Each structure stands twice: as structure tokens, then as C-alpha cells.
Amino acid sequence: MEDFDVFTNEINYTKQFYNSILNKYVTDVPYTPSGPNYQSGRKLVAEECLAASKEAECAFHLSEAVSATLRTMAVYRDEQIKAAGNKMHKIESFIQPVKDLIDKNPMTKEEEKLFDFITKNNGNNIGKGLPAIEVTDKVPFYKRYLKFSPENNVDNFQSILKELPKEWTVIQLTAPYNPNENLKPFDEYRIEINSLNLTMMTNAYLETTDVGPITINIPANVNKEGEKPLFTELFSLLDENYKTIDNAQFLNNKRLVQNYWSRREDIDLRMKSVINVMDKEWLGGWGSLLTGKLVDSSLRDRVVQLVDATITDWGFIRLTKKQKILLYNLIESSPALSSQQIKSCIRRILTEHGNTEDIRQVLNTNDCQNCTKEFTFANELCLKCLSKCFEAVHHFTLVDGIKAFSQAATLVKDGDEWAGLKKAKRHPVILIVDEMLDTFPWETLPIINHDPVSRIENIHFLYYLYKLHEKNIVDGYLEAKADVGRYIINPEKNLDRMEKRMGSFVQYWCGAWAGHIGEPPPPEDFLKYLTEADVFLYCGHGDGCHFANGSANGAGVEGAAGARALVLLSGCGSVRLARPPGRAPPAAAHHHLHIAGSPMVVGMLWEVTDLEVDKMVSTLMSLYVPSNAPVPWPSVGKAKWSQGVLDTEVEQKTQFVPERNLLRAISRARGSTGFVMIASAMVARGLPVRVT
Structure with missing residues (x-):
């Protein structure tokens, strides 16, 4: 450390000393560190690595800098399940580190004699108890990598990337470190982002060289004079969207209705502008790095x-x-x-x-x-x-x-x-999006809006879900069924027209499915649906996961051990990251569903209106789910759909081409609504899935 400068009241560090502090912080982390602080530290180290042209190290540290708290949640749930099934688990978890320490540092002959003397002459025979406790828990690597340990290192990170399906293109978008995260409210410091780091973890052209993951820094949120920063515009737009939809229930005359539709059109134009600025001003030619591998x-x-x-x-x-x-x-x-x-x-x-x-x-x-x-x-x-x-x-x-x-x-x-x-087809793109950037509609950028694109929280959960479902993954896709379907529609009984629309749809297109319409499900049913269904549809307010609370295991949706369903949540903000006050980490329904093992969650980033969402969701399901319905869904007459009446007596049937690739079906389903604001709200989070 350098001398204290009495003139500036600051301590000046040499660069070498600064680097050593950073590296010590991120390598000597506690078992469950503070997520936001851990992420900030990793971002700082990543910047140092990028400046030193250490590309693999930079990518590794950035991979550690997203959704760290979710890893803590997953580890905690795993520990709780083990403790519930084995009363000795807590004791064993304390014994294991001691045994590891003894194995690494064997006792001297004098210590062995002393230990034998104590155990042979002790009335309680404590020496006989310890060997009887055998720690046989062999945690698989994909679960160990979720933890914060020396196993989280560059070599293992690169090994994981090589193990993932060769068809996948994995891209991470990360906001840079900002010290004001510690000082200002989220509403203020989020607009200070002036660049983003784009990391190509796997890419078709990385395979042609011996270069590992590479990272570039892209200017972002740099606005022209007189224009709002894009972060300000997006969140202002979302706030206006929420107020407009929330106030719709009070429309009681023609003038107010006209004003409502005028505001909706204005919001839609503003969202188009946001996407245009993201495409032209932010990414520009760098958008080429988001594209998938050519088939x-x-x-x-x-x-x-x-x-x-x-x-x-x-x-x-x-x-x-x-x-x-x-x-x-x-x-x-x-x-x-x-x-x-x-x-x-x-x-x-x-x-x-x-x-x-x-x-x-x-x-x-x-x-x-x-x-x-x-x-x-x-x-x-x-x-x-x-x-x-x-x-x-x-x-x-x-x-x-x-x-x-x-x-x-x-x-x-x-x-x-x-x-x-x-027009060449491409393999799936999996985006790992920093929590600071997650609200932006990346999937609707013109360069990738027709390609299969999914999001995931971090590389740890991508690997975790991949290993859970590995035996069913072929050519980069989870091969799934759509035979068993379950649904919950309007459980709070206050969306009558939506209930009639979606109730009539599932009865027409998915007649063999079962579920609850117009009533709240028992918690056990909610959990059972996640484990027994191929597809689980929820139509109601929000994400509906609160209906799993009160179950016998007391773990909510995370208690659905071995969840296998594709989960489709059509409520407002159903996969939005909700950020509590202060620096508490954001959370969302898909976090808990992924912890439970669900491979894919489709939902909405913000508030949506039920009719337009019903159009998107019904189109998506008609494309993805095979059906014996006599008339293709696009040809069905829907003049009285809001009354629960479908007209199947149609003479002219439009050409219908199903799409069993879920991510491509989502891309097509977005076109069923005329509102960009609604279309861009729907995103997929999880593994690429297709029906076999």
C-alpha cells in the first residue's frame, strides 16, 4: 500500500495491489456470498482480464457475475431436501470437511498413539462412533458447480462449454460494474449504463480456431442530444403501459375508450422505437454475434x-x-x-x-x-x-x-x-442476460426475430438443466411429448371473457387434457401438474405460482421434485424479474420452476391485455401441440370467441403448417397480434424443446 496522501484524503493503490485485492475477494468467497456484491466483484475482475487480453478468464468471471443468488437458492433447496430425508445429513456435512482435512494432513506416529490412548481409555467410547458415520453422499458435478467453491474455475468452465450440445450458440450480455449500485436506488443507477459486454461462449467460428470464449465491449444507452437514455424511455414506457391497462376497467364512455386506444397506439410506437434504437444505435453490426449456427x-x-x-x-x-x-x-x-x-x-x-x-x-x-x-x-x-x-x-x-x-x-x-x-435455417441461440438488461426485448431484434432464441439465468443453470434432461436431448433439442396436458384457467374468477376464450380453445384443441377452470386448484394439484404433464398452461393473473403454497412439503413450486413440464404462463409479468427495494436480488417464477427441474418456462415480461395474449397463446399451442381437431385453429371462426363459441362450420380452410419446434413456434405466434408491445412481451426461458 502506498503512503496516505494528506492533501486528497485518499489512499492510492498500485495496480498490482489493486488486482490482488480483487482476486482475493472473488476466490476467498464464503459458501453463500451476497449475490449483488459477489457479482460486482466478478465484473471488476473480468474488466482486468479483458484489459490483459485474457479472454477465457474474462468470460469465466462474467459467467459468475449473473444471477448468483439463484445459485444460493438452488443449493439451499438441495440441502433442505437432503436434511428432510436424512436426519444425519447436517452432522455428515460437518464431518466431511474434517475428514478431508485429516486425509490431506495425516497424523504423526505420536499423534496416533495419543488418539489411541484417548479412545481406548474413554468410558464413552467416542472413538467407535466416528468410523460408523460414513459420508457416502456423492454430489454430481453439475450440482457442485452451482456452489461457490474452488471448482468454479476457468478450466471447469471451459470443460462445461465443450460438453454442451454442439448445436447451441451461447451468448451472454452483461452490464459493466457501476459503483453507484451501492449508493443509489435502482431507478437512478440503471440509467448510468453506457456500455454492455457481449461474450460469445460458444459460436460456429470459435470452433474453427483454438480461441476460447471472447468478449467485446459495446457502447450502449448513449443518447443523442434531446433524446432520453434508452433505459429511461423503456421503463417510462412500461410504467405508462401498466397505468393504461390498469385503468381500462374504469372506462365508462366513448371518449375514454377512444383515449385508451390512442394511448395503446402511442405505447406501441414507442416500443417499436426502443427496438429500433437497440438494433441501429446499440448493436448495429454487432448484432451479427447474436445469430445461431447455420444448420x-x-x-x-x-x-x-x-x-x-x-x-x-x-x-x-x-x-x-x-x-x-x-x-x-x-x-x-x-x-x-x-x-x-x-x-x-x-x-x-x-x-x-x-x-x-x-x-x-x-x-x-x-x-x-x-x-x-x-x-x-x-x-x-x-x-x-x-x-x-x-x-x-x-x-x-x-x-x-x-x-x-x-x-x-x-x-x-x-x-x-x-x-x-x-433463408438458411439456424440452430438455437441461448441468451444469458444480465439482470440489469433482462427487461429489454432482445428476441424481437430484426436480426434474430425469426430464429429459435431462448434465455437462461446463467451458465450454471444451463448446465444444470442440460444434465437433468441430457438423456432426452437430441441434436440440441429436448425431445418432448405433448400428450399429457394440464391447465389452470381463471383461478381467481375475475377474467370471464378470457375464461370463455381459453376454456373453449383447450376443449376444442386439447380435448383430452384436464385441469381447473374458474376455480383455484389445491396446492397438491398444482405441483402434480408440473411433474405429470408434458405441457402445463396457466391463464390468469401473474404467474400463478402462489397456488402451490400450502402444500404438504411447504416448499411451493420448488417442491415439485422432478418437474418435467413445459410451463406456459400467460399472465401479466409472469416471467418478469421483480426487484425488491435496496440491493436485494431480483426473483421470478421461472427461477423456482428451473430449480424444480422444469426445462422450459414461457411467459410475459410485462403487463399485457387478455384478448391479444389469448391470440398469441392459442396460436402457439395450436402450432406446437398436435391435435385431432377437425378444423385447423387459424380457420376456426372466432366472431363469438369471447362468448366461448367457436365456428367450425367453415368452407374454406387456410393452409396450416404446424411447428413442433417450440422456439420457432413462439416466433410465429408473435405475429398473431397486431401490437408490438404484446408480441415482444413473450419470451422463452430454458432449454430448446421440440415435440417428437
Whole structure:
């Protein structure tokens, strides 16, 4: 530690000492640390690793920096279940560390003699009791990795990524560390985010090199003069949406009804604007990193050949492997991007993601007052300095560099021989989204809105659910049935029209299913539905999980051990992260359902209106669930649907193509409502699923 500075009342640390404090904090963590504090520490270490070009270490620390408290919940539940089934579990859990310590530090001969003397001459024969307690609990690795222990390390993290299905593209979006999280209310510090870290954990082009996960920092929430920061706009929009829907019950004259629909249209336009800014201003060309692996791998190989040929022809001998991977992804996605997005992204790839040591060696800041050689990341330098550095390293101008790869992108974007790429099918994308960024509708971004996309809390739970259901996962999808269905519709008995609509739908399309309509279910039924059903549908207010409270096991939905159902929750904010006051971690229904083992939860991010949601949910189920219904659901007359009446006497039946891939079915179902606000609310959380 440096001397205390009496003039500034601050203590200055050397960088080496600062790094040692950070690393000690995140490696010497308690068994169940404070989630928010643990996450902040991991984000700080990740920044240090990224600055040092330690990509794998950076990705590992970022993987630890999301939804840490959920891991604590899962570990606690597991411990409670063990304790309920084995009264000796608590004692054994204390004995095991002692036995491990003894095994690592064997007693000397003198200590053995003393121990024998004590045990042989003790009237209680305590020495005979200890060997009788055998700790046989062998916890599988996927459960141990949920804990906070030395097993959470870079090597195991990379091993997990290699074990996951090769079809998956796993992307993590993480907000950077912000010290004001400790000082300000959430409403204030969330708008201070000015960038996000995008980590590619698995990706088609990572496989072509020996490079591990890579991370890039993307400017975000940087607003133009006179515009609201996007965080401010989104949450203002959600607040307005809530008030509009909540006040709808008081509409009692024509003028108020007209005003209601006018506000709904305004909200919808604002959500379109939010998505547009996310696409154009935030991600731009970096949206290419969110796309899934091409089912036809030969297209990927052609992209690699094209980019490699461009590098060879133009002489880019100093490009790093990271730059090549970023270029592969960008060129592949160029048909879905504008020319401006492509060129801007190429410029950043060439100038900001090269070897920082090369930049330091050639950087000359004599003519620049804003830049210094003491930079941490290359994007801290101005464009003029970056351009000069690029020219000094590669011996031709940045303009020529952008031109070279723009020509390759144009060839893919407009060339007839690449036409198949535009409609090529892709494997699933799994997004790990930081709690700070979870409210944004990532799935509706134009570049991925037609592809299979799911969310998961963190890599730990992705691996946990994968191992629980591994035997049924084929080609990256959980192969499920849709034969056994259960439902709970309008349990609080105050959504009459929704009850008639969805009740008539399930009776028509899923006639063999059973459930409760217009009545609250007993807690035991709620839990039984999660374990015995292939598909469980809840239509009512919120997520409905409170109906599981009061069960015999006292654990709520987490008591549904071995839950296997695809859970569809159509209520307002049913999969929204609810954030308590202070720095308490956010929680949601899907957290508890995933802990119980449910592989997939589909729900809503915010408040929705019942008619539009009924359209989406019924469309989704008609696409995903096989049925013997005589008329396809899109052809059924619905003029009196709100009265529970369906018209199946139709002459013209529209062409109906089912979709047994759940994530693709969700993408199609979003198109059944004319409101972007409603469509973008529906998200999938869990493993990719399809009906076999």
C-alpha cells in the first residue's frame, strides 16, 4: 500500500495491489456470498482480464457475475431436501470437511498413539462412533458447480462449454460494474449504463480456431442530444403501459375508450422505437454475434474461405484470431444488416480489437490532447489516433481496410450465389442476460426475430438443466411429448371473457387434457401438474405460482421434485424479474420452476391485455401441440370467441403448417397480434424443446 496522501484524503493503490485485492475477494468467497456484491466483484475482475487480453478468464468471471443468488437458492433447496430425508445429513456435512482435512494432513506416529490412548481409555467410547458415520453422499458435478467453491474455475468452465450440445450458440450480455449500485436506488443507477459486454461462449467460428470464449465491449444507452437514455424511455414506457391497462376497467364512455386506444397506439410506437434504437444505435453490426449456427455447415465454410481470401489478397498479416472470428460473423450476417452498420462494425473490428501491444508500440500522441499511451482499451483512443496506428501496423490506410471487407460483405449481401444464406435455417441461440438488461426485448431484434432464441439465468443453470434432461436431448433439442396436458384457467374468477376464450380453445384443441377452470386448484394439484404433464398452461393473473403454497412439503413450486413440464404462463409479468427495494436480488417464477427441474418456462415480461395474449397463446399451442381437431385453429371462426363459441362450420380452410419446434413456434405466434408491445412481451426461458 502506498503512503496516505494528506492533501486528497485518499489512499492510492498500485495496480498490482489493486488486482490482488480483487482476486482475493472473488476466490476467498464464503459458501453463500451476497449475490449483488459477489457479482460486482466478478465484473471488476473480468474488466482486468479483458484489459490483459485474457479472454477465457474474462468470460469465466462474467459467467459468475449473473444471477448468483439463484445459485444460493438452488443449493439451499438441495440441502433442505437432503436434511428432510436424512436426519444425519447436517452432522455428515460437518464431518466431511474434517475428514478431508485429516486425509490431506495425516497424523504423526505420536499423534496416533495419543488418539489411541484417548479412545481406548474413554468410558464413552467416542472413538467407535466416528468410523460408523460414513459420508457416502456423492454430489454430481453439475450440482457442485452451482456452489461457490474452488471448482468454479476457468478450466471447469471451459470443460462445461465443450460438453454442451454442439448445436447451441451461447451468448451472454452483461452490464459493466457501476459503483453507484451501492449508493443509489435502482431507478437512478440503471440509467448510468453506457456500455454492455457481449461474450460469445460458444459460436460456429470459435470452433474453427483454438480461441476460447471472447468478449467485446459495446457502447450502449448513449443518447443523442434531446433524446432520453434508452433505459429511461423503456421503463417510462412500461410504467405508462401498466397505468393504461390498469385503468381500462374504469372506462365508462366513448371518449375514454377512444383515449385508451390512442394511448395503446402511442405505447406501441414507442416500443417499436426502443427496438429500433437497440438494433441501429446499440448493436448495429454487432448484432451479427447474436445469430445461431447455420444448420448447413457448408455455408459457414464458404464464409471462412471468403474472409480468409480477403485477408490474403489484401495482406492483413497482423489480424488477430479474435478479429477474424468477428469478421466471419459479420460477413455471414451481412444480408440482414445495412451497409452503414457493416462499415461501422468493420472499422471497430480493425482498429479496436487488434493486439493492444502493437497499438502501444506505434501510438504517437504528440498531436493529440485526448489520447495517452496509458489507455486500458483501444476504444478509449480517438479515431484519428486509431487510424494512424492501423496504418503503421498494416502499412495501408484504414479506408482501404474498410473497403476490402465491405466488398466481401457486399458480395454476400447481394450476390446470387449467396441467396441461400438469407433463408438458411439456424440452430438455437441461448441468451444469458444480465439482470440489469433482462427487461429489454432482445428476441424481437430484426436480426434474430425469426430464429429459435431462448434465455437462461446463467451458465450454471444451463448446465444444470442440460444434465437433468441430457438423456432426452437430441441434436440440441429436448425431445418432448405433448400428450399429457394440464391447465389452470381463471383461478381467481375475475377474467370471464378470457375464461370463455381459453376454456373453449383447450376443449376444442386439447380435448383430452384436464385441469381447473374458474376455480383455484389445491396446492397438491398444482405441483402434480408440473411433474405429470408434458405441457402445463396457466391463464390468469401473474404467474400463478402462489397456488402451490400450502402444500404438504411447504416448499411451493420448488417442491415439485422432478418437474418435467413445459410451463406456459400467460399472465401479466409472469416471467418478469421483480426487484425488491435496496440491493436485494431480483426473483421470478421461472427461477423456482428451473430449480424444480422444469426445462422450459414461457411467459410475459410485462403487463399485457387478455384478448391479444389469448391470440398469441392459442396460436402457439395450436402450432406446437398436435391435435385431432377437425378444423385447423387459424380457420376456426372466432366472431363469438369471447362468448366461448367457436365456428367450425367453415368452407374454406387456410393452409396450416404446424411447428413442433417450440422456439420457432413462439416466433410465429408473435405475429398473431397486431401490437408490438404484446408480441415482444413473450419470451422463452430454458432449454430448446421440440415435440417428437
